[in-house]
Amino acid sequence: xxxxxxxxxxxxxGNRPMDLLRFATAGSVDDGKSTLIGRLLYDSKSxxxxxxxxxxxxxxxxGDGYVNLALLTDGLRAEREQGITIDVAYRxxxxxxxxxxxxxxxxxxxxxxxxxTGASTADLALILVDVRNGVVRQSxxxxxxxxxxGIPHIVVCVNKMDLAGFSHDAFDAVVEEFTAFAAxxxxxxxxxxxxxxxxxxxxxxxxxxxxWYEGPPLLYHLEHVHIASxxxxxxxxxxxxxxxxxxxxxxxxxxxxxxxxxxxVLRVGDPVTVLPAGRRSRVAGIDxxxxxxxxxxxxxxxxxxxxHDLDVSRGDLLxxxxxxxxxxxxxxxxxxxxxxxxxxPGARYAxxxxxxxxxxxxxxxxxxxxxxxxxxxxxxxxxRLNDMGRVHLRTAAPIMVDPYRENRATGAFILVxxxxxxxxxxxxxxxxxxxxxxxxxxxVGAWTTLLERLDRAxxxxxxxxxxxxxxxxxxxxxxxxxx
Amino acid sequence: xxxxxxxxxxGAYELSHLRxxxxxxxxxxxxxxxxxxxxxxxxxxxxxxxxxLRLAEKAFRPGxxxxxxxxxxxxxxxxxxxxxxxxxxxxxxxxxxxxxxxESIDEGRAVEETGPRASRNRLxxxxxxxxxxxxxxxxxxxxxxxxxxxxxxxxxxxxxxDEFGQWEPKAQRPELWNLYNGRIRRGEHVRIFPIxxxxxxxxxxxIAAEELxxxxxxxxxxxxxxxxxxxxxxxxxxxxxxxxxxxxTVSVRYRTxxxxxxxxxxxxxxxxxxxxxxxxAATRVTERGETRADDRVTEAAMEDRKREGxx
Numbered sequence: 181x182x183x184x185x186x187x188x189x190x191x192x193x194g195n196r197p198m199d200l201l202r203f204a205t206a207g208s209v210d211d212g213k214s215t216l217i218g219r220l221l222y223d224s225k226s227x228x229x230x231x232x233x234x235x236x237x238x239x240x241x242x243g244d245g246y247v248n249l250a251l252l253t254d255g256l257r258a259e260r261e262q263g264i265t266i267d268v269a270y271r272x273x274x275x276x277x278x279x280x281x282x283x284x285x286x287x288x289x290x291x292x293x294x295x296x297t298g299a300s301t302a303d304l305a306l307i308l309v310d311v312r313n314g315v316v317r318q319s320x321x322x323x324x325x326x327x328x329x330g331i332p333h334i335v336v337c338v339n340k341m342d343l344a345g346f347s348h349d350a351f352d353a354v355v356e357e358f359t360a361f362a363a364x365x366x367x368x369x370x371x372x373x374x375x376x377x378x379x380x381x382x383x384x385x386x387x388x389x390x391x392w393y394e395g396p397p398l399l400y401h402l403e404h405v406h407i408a409s410x411x412x413x414x415x416x417x418x419x420x421x422x423x424x425x426x427x428x429x430x431x432x433x434x435x436x437x438x439x440x441x442x443x444x445v446l447r448v449g450d451p452v453t454v455l456p457a458g459r460r461s462r463v464a465g466i467d468x469x470x471x472x473x474x475x476x477x478x479x480x481x482x483x484x485x486x487x488h489d490l491d492v493s494r495g496d497l498l499x500x501x502x503x504x505x506x507x508x509x510x511x512x513x514x515x516x517x518x519x520x521x522x523x524x525p526g527a528r529y530a531x532x533x534x535x536x537x538x539x540x541x542x543x544x545x546x547x548x549x550x551x552x553x554x555x556x557x558x559x560x561x562x563x564r565l566n567d568m569g570r571v572h573l574r575t576a577a578p579i580m581v582d583p584y585r586e587n588r589a590t591g592a593f594i595l596v597x598x599x600x601x602x603x604x605x606x607x608x609x610x611x612x613x614x615x616x617x618x619x620x621x622x623x624v625g626a627w628t629t630l631l632e633r634l635d636r637a638x639x640x641x642x643x644x645x646x647x648x649x650x651x652x653x654x655x656x657x658x659x660x661x662x663x
Numbered sequence: 664x665x666x667x668x669x670x671x672x673x674g675a676y677e678l679s680h681l682r683x684x685x686x687x688x689x690x691x692x693x694x695x696x697x698x699x700x701x702x703x704x705x706x707x708x709x710x711x712x713x714x715x716l717r718l719a720e721k722a723f724r725p726g727x728x729x730x731x732x733x734x735x736x737x738x739x740x741x742x743x744x745x746x747x748x749x750x751x752x753x754x755x756x757x758x759x760x761x762x763x764x765x766e767s768i769d770e771g772r773a774v775e776e777t778g779p780r781a782s783r784n785r786l787x788x789x790x791x792x793x794x795x796x797x798x799x800x801x802x803x804x805x806x807x808x809x810x811x812x813x814x815x816x817x818x819x820x821x822x823x824x825d826e827f828g829q830w831e832p833k834a835q836r837p838e839l840w841n842l843y844n845g846r847i848r849r850g851e852h853v854r855i856f857p858i859x860x861x862x863x864x865x866x867x868x869x870i871a872a873e874e875l876x877x878x879x880x881x882x883x884x885x886x887x888x889x890x891x892x893x894x895x896x897x898x899x900x901x902x903x904x905x906x907x908x909x910x911x912t913v914s915v916r917y918r919t920x921x922x923x924x925x926x927x928x929x930x931x932x933x934x935x936x937x938x939x940x941x942x943x944a945a946t947r948v949t950e951r952g953e954t955r956a957d958d959r960v961t962e963a964a965m966e967d968r969k970r971e972g973x974x
Contacts, residue, residue, distance in 0.1 A: 230952030
């Protein structure tokens with residue numbers, strides 16, 4: 181095996197701005213998925229000698245007849261016994277450019293929920309297609325799930341090129357077939373790479389056996405694919421996670437709102453609206469143990485202080501007054517169902533969205549999505565285990581949501597069964613019904629009060645200025661005016 | 664009207680991979696504090712739990728930790744580690760709970776192994792589960808990482824334990840985005856691993872970046888050791904030598920910290936943090952493979968112990 185020397189030295193690590201790419205793979209052993217991962221890990225020197233010795237020994241004992249790299253990722257006793265991947269395994273490797281987290285997910289339909297788990301945090305999906313078989317059902321299902329989960333980049337590795345004589349035409353046929361199918365998907369970036377995972381062609385090193393291919397090998401692509409702009413930096417959203425109130429002599433009056441910036445950028449001095457109440461204030465400070473910041477951006481974890489002493493607690497959300505999510509109790513969402521009992525209208529669950537947990541009721545199952553063809557089956561009556569479909573939910577208290585397409589952090593939720601406490605559903609907000617707009621509603625109410633006071637003052641012949649001043653003071657006290 | 668800020672061009676607002684991992688770990692810790700009633704942070708004195716303490720400071724200062732720190736004390740510790748533990752806890756001003764394996768043995772709840780290969784590794788599970796029950800802890804934060812071992816590679820960040828403390832790897836709760844589910848019934852608990860996605864090298868780089876103090880056994884020092892199964896063990900009152908095992912003195916450092924009977928040393932002259940990190944970056948053997956006898960029992964040693972309630 182060719183070994184590329186890509187483990188970075190310490191000083192290199194210290195000085196380079198490295199970022200993190202999470203990618204999800206799916207497929208069965210037959211696709212060569214485990215071989216490909218093994219190849220990436222091995223060629224990037226991320227498999228250690230004792231791990232390799234263990235795999236060799238186990239392969240021999242099982243009579244596999246070859247060094248079965250799948251044993252590296254199939255870590256559970258049951259998986260090794262049955263030779264299948266049941267649950268997500270996480271693997272790690274790094275090059276001087278980037279650190280990588282691989283979520284190696286099961287390809288089999290019965291374990292779709294585990295695949296969705298791995299895909300939910302992925303920046304990129306790696307899909308393997310056997311060049312001899314073309315785009316099969318399972319590849320289509322993986323692409324659809326990647327698309328529904330909002331993964332912005334797909335890499336299709338057209339594998340086993342060695343068994344197709346490294347034929348350009350065979351590669352093009354797969355590209356054409358997949359492209360035709362992908363036109364229905366919502367994935368902005370699809371890249372095709374012809375590889376032989378077994379021999380290492382176009383995995384880490386460029387293959388000399390496919391001179392007609394002009395693109396980079398897989399590892400180069402993974403190192404260079406641009407993911408920084410995938411983050412939403414346009415819409416400031418800060419779900420309050422935890423309130424820090426030390427009550428010590430030194431920090432007697434300290435009240436900080438701890439949380440992770442879900443999207444966008446928060447700056448000291450920015451006007452903010454606290455949802456769902458709609459109170460307004462300004463960012464007085466952004467604190468960390470390492471000192472105060474002038475601004476914080478996603479995905480930083482910080483502590484925000486506000487200028488006004490408002491009633492803010494976990495589950496509230498800070499945003500800009502001129503850029504707010506919808507505050508709603510009616511949600512339309514694509515739901516991936518993970519419960520063994522089906523999801524049906526009328527059922528109630530706990531819904532966790534950002535840091536807010538509310539009770540939710542299923543109002544309607546609008547359609548089921550055929551995960552291989554994207555066809556909609558209207559009024560299915562229920563969603564069964566591993567089904568995906570469009571659902572209308574009603575919540576007991578408002579939640580502050582953005583469409584998942586625009587904001588993964590404020591568009592995602594999970595459903596938890598009250599009896600078993602199991603996570604039974606994953607939801608992605610598709611559209612929002614704007615019935616309740618907390619902030620706007622409250623401001624309209626305050627201005628109405630002002631007009632009423634003016635009307636009363638005019639009728640009584642009192643000075644109008646006093647009424648205006650009182651009303652404005654009242655509004656300022658409630659945080660409805662910036663200053 | 665919605666005003667969207669135009670994202671800046673050219674590299675601004677990029678978070679390094681280490682600071683991204685840090686931000687995610689802080690998020691996990693705050694979720695635990697907010698959603699579980701009586702959490703506890705497990706501290707072994709090793710590098711991973713030292714990182715956890717730093718992350719807890721980052722998550723909750725200027726406030727105090729919303730949980731005590733607990734050490735499951737095998738009684739077979741490196742004395743340097745216990746000294747370090749007490750000094751660090753005094754610096755932090757946080758509460759330490761010590762759960763003693765010796766007490767579990769004295770009370771007859773755990774039975775001491777005998778012979779030259781005796782270890783208290785497995786007994787820790789009894790002491791840990793008893794201590795969780797005694798204090799009513801419903802969540803235990805630990806420093807385990809997925810890159811350590813193949814069963815751990817499969818474990819969730821919020822890992823559910825039934826009323827017997829058992830892990831059921833085939834029926835784990837789906838874990839999506841950063842929306843963790845910490846709902847449990849009375850008597851059950853959750854193990855939480857905020858640095859699941861960190862590698863050994865990430866931990867070392869973080870220690871360097873944050874200038875964290877470590878127990879001195881992580882750096883090269885002269886020590887009397889003996890060789891067994893290809894590993895170097897410290898000569899101590901807790902291990903019986905077998906025939907043909909002759910002690911000798913050599914410069915070593917430790918790559919992990921467990922109890923003295925199961926933790927192997929690495930021959931090394933790396934006495935400073937950069938020297939240690941350079942060695943770790945160049946190593947071709949995993950930390951558990953190189954230094955831990957407890958994982959070598961069977962092919963699924965870790966999975967089996969975890970099922971019983973081990974860390």
